[in-house]
Amino acid sequence: xxxxxxxxxxxxxxxxxxxxxxxxxxxxxxxxxxxxxxxxxxxxxxxxxxxxxxxxxxxxxxxxxx
Numbered sequence: 001x002x003x004x005x006x007x008x009x010x011x012x013x014x015x016x017x018x019x020x021x022x023x024x025x026x027x028x029x030x031x032x033x034x035x036x037x038x039x040x041x042x043x044x045x046x047x048x049x050x051x052x053x054x055x056x057x058x059x060x061x062x063x064x065x066x
Contacts, residue, residue: 005054005055005058008050008054009050009051009054009055012046012047012050012051012054013046013047013051015046016042016043016044016045016046016047016048016050017043017047019039019040019042019043019046020039020040020043020047022039022043023036023037023039023040023043026039
C-alpha cells in the first residue's frame with residue numbers, strides 16, 4: 001500500500017471518528033434525531049465504506065503494468 005492510499009484511509013477514519021463524536025455530542029445536547037442519525041450515518045460511511053473501497057478497488061490494483 002502506498003502512502004497515498006494510507007493517508008486517504010487514515011484521513012477518512014479520522015473524519016469518521018470526528019463525525020461519530022459529533023453524533024454523540026448532539027445526542028447528549030438533545031438535538032433533533034435527524035441531526036444525530038445524519039452524523040452517525042456519515043460517520044459509518046467514512047469509517048467503513050471509504051476504507052473498504054480504497055482497499056478493494058485501489059489498494060489491490062497494484063502498479064500499472066504495461
